[in-house]
Amino acid sequence: MSVKVAAIQLDLVYGNKSTNTATLLALIDKAISSGARLVVTPEMGNTGYMIPNPEYAYLVAETLDGALMSQILTISKGTGSLICVGFCEIDPNTRALYNSAALVGPDGILLHHRKLHPYVCDPLWAADGDRAPGVVDTDIGRISVAICADVDYPETTAIAANHGAEILALPTCWIAERAPSPVWMARAYESGIYLIAADSCGNESGFQFSGGTSILGPTGSIIASLDTGSGIVMADIDIAALRKARSSEVPESSLGAYRKYPDSARLQTLRLVDRGAAFDLLRPTYTWDSSETDWVRRRLNMDPQIPSAxxxxxxxxxxxxxxxxxxxxxxxxxxxxxxxxxxxxxxxxxxxxxxxxxxxxxxxxxxxxxxxxxxxxxxxxxxxxxxxxxxxxxxxxxxxxxxxxxxxxxxxxxxxxxxxxxxxxxxxxxxxxxxxxxxxxxxxxxxxxxxxxxxxxxxxxxxxxxxxxxxxxxxxxxxxxxxxxxxxxxxxxxxxxxxxxxxxxxxxxxxxxxxxxxxxxxxxxxxxxxxxxxxxxxxxxxxxxxxxxxxxxxxxxxxxxxxxxxxxxxxxxxxxxxxxxVDKPMLKMRRTQHYIPLVSHSHWRQSTLMPH
Missing domain, CATH: 3.60.110.10 (Carbon-nitrogen hydrolase)
Known part of the structure; x- marks a missing residue:
């Protein structure tokens, strides 16, 4: 089953929401007119990413049924295509602000994701996401959504893979690294998924975005990409080939590791859970100051974990x-x-x-x-x-x-x-x-x-x-x-x-x-x-x-x-x-409360990959 997908890259005009929205909608229309069944747009794709404070965010934020979502839904209903759009969200009940993305289909919102792992400007105005990544069945494959820095943490895509995701839609405003990012490639490879990363390429308040919007294969390979400038990246992806690879029905060379190690993120997770080791994933090990941890180890007569020379x-x-x-x-x-x-x-x-x-x-x-x-x-x-x-x-x-x-x-x-x-x-x-x-x-x-x-x-x-x-x-x-x-x-x-x-x-x-x-x-x-x-x-x-x-x-x-x-x-x-x-900042910033699906007994007991 070959499916045409697209990712949009934007050089956003910071502070001009109406212009950005018009550009975004025009590119979505163009991608769908070219045959795209799924279109992914950048993170915060009509407002810009560098929001400085809650006061500004309240001026540009929208509810899940606001003007932008209404326009996206109209396009989806008229074409039958799926659209993943990143936006600044306000919850109408709590007034909380979120960096969010929604996967929209002809019948409404299929997935709603709030960014779990904040980066750079997010802590200045946004609350952390309140749910683990979801996965939805569609007529083009099983899709999950993450936002930008979420994929810095492999638990995010491991959860999606555990629930059978075949496509990861990734709205992003990537910075401080060239793109296509090796982080994206790692997540695509280890989870055996198609990863569609839609990035910004401009400069906001001195922060240079990386561009490199790309469609990656389940071995981490770059199928198509766009280095710089606003535009559309399109490619055909083969979900049937991926499913065959996961079921070990193709030669090992066809899709990397996935004949010998089918769906390796899931396989490894389940085996670890079987012995209880994966529950370590839920421990916020490095939230304590390292000097206090060292003091405890000494009092318990434990060996030092860090060399002294x-x-x-x-x-x-x-x-x-x-x-x-x-x-x-x-x-x-x-x-x-x-x-x-x-x-x-x-x-x-x-x-x-x-x-x-x-x-x-x-x-x-x-x-x-x-x-x-x-x-x-x-x-x-x-x-x-x-x-x-x-x-x-x-x-x-x-x-x-x-x-x-x-x-x-x-x-x-x-x-x-x-x-x-x-x-x-x-x-x-x-x-x-x-x-x-x-x-x-x-x-x-x-x-x-x-x-x-x-x-x-x-x-x-x-x-x-x-x-x-x-x-x-x-x-x-x-x-x-x-x-x-x-x-x-x-x-x-x-x-x-x-x-x-x-x-x-x-x-x-x-x-x-x-x-x-x-x-x-x-x-x-x-x-x-x-x-x-x-x-x-x-x-x-x-x-x-x-x-x-x-x-x-x-x-x-x-x-x-x-x-x-x-x-x-x-x-x-x-x-x-x-x-x-010593400090392990990447481990400190994990959001362990959302990783429970990785160690859920109700999940692994039903899996056909569980070793007997």
Whole structure:
């Protein structure tokens, strides 16, 4: 089922509501005349976004049955098309003001969403939204609505995906980052949805909007976009192909991860709920001052979660041939440790400074004997041999490998180790229940002398929730041991939007990197170790803990490069990025009261995706 959809981009005239409304309605008419069955318009699309106070908002606000909605409803009734419009709302009963959006159909308002997560000007005049995102069945697919900064928080789209959303309409006035935004791409990819982002492109009161209005596919790919200027973006989307991908009826290459990991946001959520771990999503963990939390931890004799001295973080990107050699028949645990150690020593070169060391290695799960058994039969000994072979010294390392359960089942594990052997090991959360009845381990960071380390297996990082749960439990770094073929980074073209420095405006070959987003949305540094092409997609790296382009730093490797990269993270915190790992502002701004649908028993018990 192919459907034509459209997104409108506006260069708004701030303070001129009548002109903006006329422009908006004309573009809606034009998009529908060109065949669009669904049209999405920008956030606050007839008033402008930079409302300074409630007094001004009361002058421009409208009720849900006001003049703008009446005009939109008339168009929808006359054409049969659906229209999602962003507007400044006043509740007639409470007089409360909201940054709102409504999905309008021929029979009236299908969805009404109030922005949950405020940003920049919203706190100056608007109340927070009072309901979780909804999903509605329409003749073109299942649609949900979010507004701008709502998608900075993966819980928003996870809720929509849990309820079967296939299209996310996103009115936005995006700033401080080029667009199409990597945040939009991450939400589209991990939830397996079409995301239609309608943005502003002008400048209001010195705030430059990002333009880049776009229609994204369920792998995060850019189907169509408009860089700058008012206009319309149109594309055909294939809901039937998406439904086939979610039901595992198409080859894995057709729609990214969704054959092997169908509807991964839902799958991960349900498995976490089954063990109770997802209830951590509801805890407002970082609303308390971090110094008070540290005091409590000390009184309870708990380990510190943040390092007390600089840490040198390192990632290795190693080819499978390093340990696979084209044949598994001769490989042994001892030989594997020896070959990997030799490769690391050859790639890393001399170490400088006195910082503690944290090394992240790629996933060794492809190692198995000719009979299919795991090569690593004694994980504790393998960890010691590898640590000593690498010359880890007093440092720690993270790596994933396959190990056999006592009942003989093969289990995917993520491990933290040093020269004395294993410090911690857990079965990956995406693993099914073992043949002997054992469940995967709870998602908790490893508590070490280098602080709380979130160690993830590559496929776990495809969903936003494992990294989120680790961060909520105190992790300062997310270490990902991977052997992933996708999602490869997506390049972003040069933009003509006059962004202020230092926002990147030139062509960026790795504009979207999912693992970069994992760190920024959780305020953890991210160390991602992958295998290079053609086995994996490469692009291993160490990424910043925050979204601010002015503070962004990273070191990374290319798609085919075999090698090693490192950086030193200074503790105690001496810069904004490091301080973010302590304060976690992105976690503080979550609206946990609206995330209950993520952990609703009544939902997961009815799901066909619930593992048996």
């Amino acid at each position: 600089p840490v040198q973080v390192e990632v290795a990107q190693l080819d499978r041939d390093t340990w696979f050699g084209g044949s598994a028949s001769w490989i042994s645990q001892e030989r594997l440790a020896q070959d990997v150690s030799q490769a690391i020593r050859g790639a890393s070169g001399p170490r400088g400074g006195t910082a503690d060391r944290l090394l992240v290695l790629p996933d060794f799960s492809s190692t198995q004997s000719s009979t299919g058994e795991s090569i690593i039969s004694d994980p504790a000994k393998f960890a010691r041999d590898l640590a000593n072979g690498i010359g880890l010294g007093t440092g720690l390392a993270i790596a994933a490998w396959s190990a056999d359960c006592e009942c003989g089942s093969k289990r995917q594990t993520v491990n933290c180790f040093g020269i004395d052997g294993l410090i911690g090991s857990r079965v990956a959360s995406s693993e099914p229940r073992c043949a002997c009845g054992k469940e995967p381990d709870r998602l908790r960071p490893f508590e070490t002398r280098l602080g709380a380390i979130a160690a993830l297996w590559g496929p776990e990082a495809l969903s936003p929730l494992p990294a989120r749960l680790m961060a909520l439990n105190g992790a300062w770094i997310t270490a990902i041991s991977a052997d992933l073929k996708q999602p490869a980074p997506i390049p972003l073209e040069k933009t003509e939007i006059p962004h202020p420095s230092p926002i990147r405006t030139n062509y960026d070959p790795t504009g979207f990197h999912l693992m970069r987003q994992r760190g920024a949305e959780n305020n953890t540094f991210t160390a991602f170790a992958n295998t290079p092409s053609p086995g994996g997609f490469g692009f291993s790296g160490i990424f910043s803990s925050e979204l601010d382009a002015a503070k962004l730093f990273e070191v990374s490797l290319g798609p085919e490069e075999v090698g090693y990269t490192s950086t030193t993270i200074n503790f105690p915190a001496t810069d904004y990025s490091t301080q973010c790992t």
